[in-house]
Amino acid sequence: MSNENIPAKPIEKLYIRMEQARQFGKAFDEALERRILKLPPVEGRPPIAIPEAPERRQMTLREDVAGLRELEEEVKKQGEVAVAERMALVQAENDRLKAQVAELSGKPEEAAARKPTPMKPAGKVELPEGTPTKDWTRQQLIEFCRANSLPLPHKGGIGMKNLAILDHIAGELKKQNDPVIG
Numbered sequence: 001m002s003n004e005n006i007p008a009k010p011i012e013k014l015y016i017r018m019e020q021a022r023q024f025g026k027a028f029d030e031a032l033e034r035r036i037l038k039l040p041p042v043e044g045r046p047p048i049a050i051p052e053a054p055e056r057r058q059m060t061l062r063e064d065v066a067g068l069r070e071l072e073e074e075v076k077k078q079g080e081v082a083v084a085e086r087m088a089l090v091q092a093e094n095d096r097l098k099a100q101v102a103e104l105s106g107k108p109e110e111a112a113a114r115k116p117t118p119m120k121p122a123g124k125v126e127l128p129e130g131t132p133t134k135d136w137t138r139q140q141l142i143e144f145c146r147a148n149s150l151p152l153p154h155k156g157g158i159g160m161k162n163l164a165i166l167d168h169i170a171g172e173l174k175k176q177n178d179p180v181i182g
Helices: 010-024 030-036 054-078 080-104 108-113 138-147 162-177
Strands: none
Touching: 010 030, 054 080, 080 138, 138 162
């Protein structure tokens, strides 16, 4: 009978995690790891703390920049609506996983307090009557720009708060209505 299918004990997981931190340059905080694994605190010595290796930090930054460039290229190729919809799906999945982690860690009140990102069906967005207000969704604000031939906000509004997009729309409408500005 093989021991491969037997889960590691919490203390074994702690030492595996510490060895991986050393091997791969990851940060490691024994006190934090012990709390997560529900192990008793360290006694008789200070907890082991391994800082993240500078090379790993640089690698992470390079990967983040490369990821942002890929996202910008994707926005150019597919259009900001398709990318925004995909990002909403990813965010909803992240919210679901965070809620699951909170529940598994015994903190379901955190999961309840964190509202999951509502999923918007793909397709045409219905616009309310009149000019945009703070109650409009991001998709409605972007669709208003398109329907009224207004320039889209920076990067199609991705990463912007609704009020920032609303300010952009107000500025563009003012430019259209004021011949001195426009």
